[in-house]
Amino acid sequence: MNNKISIRIDGELIPATPGASLLETALAHGKFIPSLCHMKGLSSVGACRLCLVEVAGVNRLLPACTTPVQDGMSVTTQSDKLRRYRKITLELLFAERNHVCAVCVSNSHCDLQSLAQRLGVTSVRYPYTFPKVPVDLTHKKFALDQNRCILCTRCVRVCAEVEGAHVWAVSSRGVGSRLVCELNRAWADSRY
């Protein structure tokens, strides 16, 4: 095909499709770039910053999930600098909410937990913040526990882009950001 372009990932020449993201391209070729907010089939928002990579000629790190491939691009996905930043990012996620893995329903099938293991995070160097965050138990079938939320917004995007229901959104800013149901009402009061 003549609309193929090529990029270099960690020195290896790799064919790519124009319009595809760096992350998709790397994953399709068996490369490992850590990610948490990316989910196949959804738009990419660059929320978690785990997929940061180095691109030759660019003097800052770029999220692979929202960076489109360009012909001739040269990308580094593994370096001491990236390993350091990825660990920092994970540790900040742990410090920001109450992630009590031992009693969590997702223990042993959790992307955050397994990524920490894979990237060698064995402790969190930042003080835990122990925030008091809401748990919505009003719905008949489901519960929302924001203690474990990392604001990846996968649920927001699945609800909007796959279901077309647009129930979920994020309100407020920074560490005060919270997932909200239909402009901040109890889940039981939603149509869903």
Add this chain to the structure above:
Amino acid sequence: MSKAKVATVWLDGCSGCHMSLLDIDELLIDVLRKADIVYGPLVDAQEFPDNVDVTLVEGAVSSQDDLRLVQKIRQRTKLLVSLGDCAVTSNVPSMRNPLQPKVLLQRAYVEGADVNHRPPTDGVPALLRHAVPVHEVVKVDLHVPGCPPKADAIAFVVTELLESRKPDLAGKVKFG
């Protein structure tokens, strides 16, 4: 060669990490050939001794007593290991942290009690505002997460330390 002095201590934890330590089974015999256990729930010493080579700390730092003890331990220990999620992350004990201790005691000992509606005061140490990981109050040399850490991981850690090597746990352990 003189034997290494190893201590263990049980702060705010459930003793599960000590159970997992005992689960290293026959390796305990090797360990005891190379080391004396000089303090902790497994032995009878009353006072934390001087010049301890390795101390394994189970549990979060939750009370004034925990804090004083762990500070003393740090002064008297060459290599301090946080053993298990309670020590490493403050884990289950930290679940009280979003509540003020006063509110917590009220919930547990007044609203939740059938008789004697008052928080205990005699012989119990005051709670700190937060149950915190050990490394938030003293320097920790090695973190061994897991609730509890698997016996294999503990065996690896203890064997390496007794050979004077620093175990590399990356990828071998996980939270939870």
